[in-house]
Amino acid sequence: MLARVTTFAIDGLASRRVTVEVDLRRGLPAFTIVGRADAAVRESRERVHAALLNSDFAFPQRRITVNLAPAHLRKVGPGFDLATACGILAASEQLPATELECWAVFGELSLSGELRHCRGVLAVAEGARRAGLAGLIVPRECAREAALVDGLAVAGVASLPEVAAILRGGRPPEPPPAAPSNGAEAAEAPDLADVRGHAGAIRALTIAAAGAHNLLLSGPPGTGKTMLARRLVSVLPPLSREEAVTVTRIHSVAGLHTGGGLVQQRPLRAPHHTISPPGLVGGGTLPSPGEASLAHHGILFLDELSEFSRSSLEALRQPLEDGVVAIVRGQRTIVFPTRFQLIASTNPCPCGLAGSPRCRCSDGDLARHRRKLSGPLLDRMDLLVYMQRPTAEQLAAVAGTASADVRAAVHAARERQAARLAGTGVATNAELTPRLLREHVRADARAHAALQRSYADGELSARGHGRILRVARTIADLEGSARVRAAHVNEALGLRQEDVLEGALAA
Amino acid sequence: MSACDGCLRRTALVARLAPHVERARRDHRHICELLALSDDRLLAALAGDRRAVLERLHERFDPGVERARLLQAGLHAVCRHDADYPPRLEQAADAPAVLHVAGDPARLAALAGEDVPAVAVVGARRAGHDGLEVARGLGRGLAAAGVTVVSGMALGIDSAAHAGALEVGGPTLTVLASGADVPYPPSKRSLYRALVRTQAVISEMPAGFRPFKWCFPARNRTIAGLASLTIVVEAAERSGSLITAELAQELGRAVGAVPGSVLAPRAAGSNALLRDGALVIRHAQDALDEALGIGVATALPGRDPGELAPPLRALLARVEDGRDTVSALAETPAEAQQVLAGLAELELLGFLRRGPGGRYVRRV
Numbered sequence: 001m002l003a004r005v006t007t008f009a010i011d012g013l014a015s016r017r018v019t020v021e022v023d024l025r026r027g028l029p030a031f032t033i034v035g036r037a038d039a040a041v042r043e044s045r046e047r048v049h050a051a052l053l054n055s056d057f058a059f060p061q062r063r064i065t066v067n068l069a070p071a072h073l074r075k076v077g078p079g080f081d082l083a084t085a086c087g088i089l090a091a092s093e094q095l096p097a098t099e100l101e102c103w104a105v106f107g108e109l110s111l112s113g114e115l116r117h118c119r120g121v122l123a124v125a126e127g128a129r130r131a132g133l134a135g136l137i138v139p140r141e142c143a144r145e146a147a148l149v150d151g152l153a154v155a156g157v158a159s160l161p162e163v164a165a166i167l168r169g170g171r172p173p174e175p176p177p178a179a180p181s182n183g184a185e186a187a188e189a190p191d192l193a194d195v196r197g198h199a200g201a202i203r204a205l206t207i208a209a210a211g212a213h214n215l216l217l218s219g220p221p222g223t224g225k226t227m228l229a230r231r232l233v234s235v236l237p238p239l240s241r242e243e244a245v246t247v248t249r250i251h252s253v254a255g256l257h258t259g260g261g262l263v264q265q266r267p268l269r270a271p272h273h274t275i276s277p278p279g280l281v282g283g284g285t286l287p288s289p290g291e292a293s294l295a296h297h298g299i300l301f302l303d304e305l306s307e308f309s310r311s312s313l314e315a316l317r318q319p320l321e322d323g324v325v326a327i328v329r330g331q332r333t334i335v336f337p338t339r340f341q342l343i344a345s346t347n348p349c350p351c352g353l354a355g356s357p358r359c360r361c362s363d364g365d366l367a368r369h370r371r372k373l374s375g376p377l378l379d380r381m382d383l384l385v386y387m388q389r390p391t392a393e394q395l396a397a398v399a400g401t402a403s404a405d406v407r408a409a410v411h412a413a414r415e416r417q418a419a420r421l422a423g424t425g426v427a428t429n430a431e432l433t434p435r436l437l438r439e440h441v442r443a444d445a446r447a448h449a450a451l452q453r454s455y456a457d458g459e460l461s462a463r464g465h466g467r468i469l470r471v472a473r474t475i476a477d478l479e480g481s482a483r484v485r486a487a488h489v490n491e492a493l494g495l496r497q498e499d500v501l502e503g504a505l506a507a
Numbered sequence: 508m509s510a511c512d513g514c515l516r517r518t519a520l521v522a523r524l525a526p527h528v529e530r531a532r533r534d535h536r537h538i539c540e541l542l543a544l545s546d547d548r549l550l551a552a553l554a555g556d557r558r559a560v561l562e563r564l565h566e567r568f569d570p571g572v573e574r575a576r577l578l579q580a581g582l583h584a585v586c587r588h589d590a591d592y593p594p595r596l597e598q599a600a601d602a603p604a605v606l607h608v609a610g611d612p613a614r615l616a617a618l619a620g621e622d623v624p625a626v627a628v629v630g631a632r633r634a635g636h637d638g639l640e641v642a643r644g645l646g647r648g649l650a651a652a653g654v655t656v657v658s659g660m661a662l663g664i665d666s667a668a669h670a671g672a673l674e675v676g677g678p679t680l681t682v683l684a685s686g687a688d689v690p691y692p693p694s695k696r697s698l699y700r701a702l703v704r705t706q707a708v709i710s711e712m713p714a715g716f717r718p719f720k721w722c723f724p725a726r727n728r729t730i731a732g733l734a735s736l737t738i739v740v741e742a743a744e745r746s747g748s749l750i751t752a753e754l755a756q757e758l759g760r761a762v763g764a765v766p767g768s769v770l771a772p773r774a775a776g777s778n779a780l781l782r783d784g785a786l787v788i789r790h791a792q793d794a795l796d797e798a799l800g801i802g803v804a805t806a807l808p809g810r811d812p813g814e815l816a817p818p819l820r821a822l823l824a825r826v827e828d829g830r831d832t833v834s835a836l837a838e839t840p841a842e843a844q845q846v847l848a849g850l851a852e853l854e855l856l857g858f859l860r861r862g863p864g865g866r867y868v869r870r871v
Contacts, residue, residue: 200837203840385833385865386833388864391835401839494851
């Protein structure tokens with residue numbers, strides 16, 4: 001007897017249809033799985049065997065061959081358990097085969113026959129809809145995630161007998177409640193109201209949020225760089241539905257999304273500085289997304305930038321430049337999206353006390369620190385803010401700024417940008433190309449003169465010139481000004497990163 | 508402008524003996540004594556069991572080959588027997604036999620001629636931002652009055668003095684411990700290029716020479732010899748710039764120092780000089796009065812804050828008062844907005860400079 005069950009294999013961030021063929025023959029009892037399956041899939045024999053018996057089904061004493069087609073695609077993970085079990089039940093005529101044709105099934109089995117949460121359910125559900133299937137059976141915990149895909153009947157089930165009931169024509173359980181509408185829930189990120197002092201840094205954070213600019217925080221250890229960076233999430237505009245679905249898909253494939261439903265908040269990823277290049281941008285024999293992709297539509301926070309290995313920082317180049325990273329394995333290329341906002345923090349020198357008489361770094365230390373920081377990454381930093389320890393009075397002062405107020409201003413500024421840049425393919429000032437800068441950023445005469453002067457003084461490079469204009473445009477947007485005025489350019493100059501390299505070494 | 512065969516031969520000998528000097532040296536005085544020895548005695552003192560080989564090499568020295576090398580490196584040589592050799596330097600017994608010049612050779616006379624006043628500005632490699640600002644201000648003020656600023660292009664104070672002089676187009680003269688065609692320290696390559704292009708860079712060492720440790724105190728004797736006044740801007744105890752001051756004193760030249768905080772270890776050496784009777788130098792005007800005579804030249808007036816709009820003037824006053832960071836100046840983000848823009852404007856107008864760690868320094 002032969003049975004066919006449709007399921008899906010995760011491939012990059014998408015899923016590919018896999019047909020599980022189960023064949024039962026007379027002969028010595030045996031159970032083999034073929035079709036480029038990895039260890040987790042081969043182990044599924046034991047799970048399926050036990051789950052069937054513990055759910056009061058018979059395990060056929062036959063020669064069982066399971067084929068996962070197409071055979072050229074590598075299959076990993078335990079998501080094929082349920083399909084294999086259903087196939088065996090259908091092939092041994094414990095279940096009617098007809099119903100199986102309209103369902104895709106996906107899930108991991110426990111030995112008791114219960115279904116477990118699986119990675120990548122959203123990608124699977126999208127695949128099922130693309131394949132034109134009527135319904136998808138998934139573990140109950142994943143049902144809300146699968147239900148994000150419109151036009152697909154999703155049955156969330158808890159155990160193998162429940163699956164059998166559906167396939168015998170029983171009523172599927174109530175569809176899971178629709179995902180809550182986006183952005184309604186209050187963000188649970190820490191609030192800016194907790195911050196004391198740091199007025200300059202909060203202002204820089206506001207500008208960074210408004211224009212999606214990359215931000216470098218420089219200051220001695222313990223001044224609150226990390227604390228501030230974590231609060232950026234709370235002032236960013238909420239994810240759009242489309243963005244949220246993308247983020248959910250990535251996080252689900254990476255196994256980070258366990259709650260079901262949509263990811264509501266922009267992700268913040270803060271990898272430790274010992275991270276390897278594949279960990280940062282994605283990789284592995286079967287490529288999985290790295291931190292840069294997990295931070296897609298959110299924030300990648302690199303604490304202690306100068307401690308990251310040179311190769312890791314170099315690897316970030318393409319993701320920063322193109323917003324995607326392409327990973328090539330064999331003949332296949334897998335593309336992960338990596339459109340994140342980069343926030344980095346650094347000590348001004350290895351001991352962190354640069355500029356104060358207590359700094360005890362040697363020339364060699366300073367030179368090494370400087371070399372570490374220079375390069376392509378720094379070139380992408382639009383803003384630099386120096387942080388100092390807040391004074392005792394500042395610490396004792398009442399709460400300064402609430403995230404909600406800043407968020408409103410940021411939101412308004414983003415809308416102005418979107419309106420101005422409609423049809424150009426970019427949405428934020430940070431993405432302005434030199435051509436778009438010329439077209440869309442009009443500086444008034446005084447602003448122009450201010451910029452000209454610092455450029456002529458040799459204080460600004462050509463690239464730095466563009467950065468200042470982009471930031472000045474954002475500052476004007478925050479103010480609701482159509483033109484970029486001198487005050488905007490001046491403030492942008494005050495936050496320029498140009499001479500971060502001029503440590504105590506430079507004259 | 509040229510160098511005689513004997514002096515070129517002497518230079519080649521010193522370069523060849525450089526590793527031997529490195530092994531034998533005790534302190535800077537010893538180095539100067541060695542460098543004052545004649546060729547034979549220098550060989551006798553240093554060569555040891557390699558003496559026969561080195562003597563043969565010394566005898567076989569071919570000045571034609573050396574001149575070709577200099578030409579290739581784009582250097583010009585001037586020896587003690589040439590009229591263009593800086594007259595002030597010639598007075599020292601241990602003065603270099605040959606000076607190699609990178610840049611237009613005619614400029615050497617303009618920078619270090621008989622009637623051209625020259626002041627050395629030296630100090631710590633790791634200086635505080637106000638020390639750097641003072642050095643820059645001295646460089647600018649002295650150069651603007653036509654006084655040659657002599658220094659060694661080291662990190663920190665030296666480079667700041669050169670940079671200040673370059674801001675007003677010189678004159679400034681750079682003395683290197685490496686060959687004059689070797690930018691040392693390498694991180695100052697761009698400053699080196701600017702100095703060669705418009706000023707002059709000199710060294711007693713032949714083309715392509717990479718410096719040993721002893722070459723730096725040796726270079727300092729040239730700096731001291733070239734200048735009529737040596738100013739130490741910031742020096743810790745046991746700093747190389749104190750050697751320059753000592754050598755200048757021995758030549759009978761004036762020595763000055765910029766006072767620093769008595770609590771700061773990095774100004775301990777320069778403060779000790781003041782205690783021992785060095786001239787107090789507060790700004791370029793003090794240095795000019797000393798080098799040229801009181802009232803002969805007036806330093807460039809600093810920018811007058813009176814011309815600023817009242818809010819900027821107030822901001823500048825607060826920075827001068829010690830609230831020199833954005834965090835210290837602003838309590839709220841809205842204030843920070845004003846402060847950031849104001850500080851940048853003051854920077855553009857030349858009143859402030861953003862230093863390391865985001866501290867703003869008053870420009871002098």
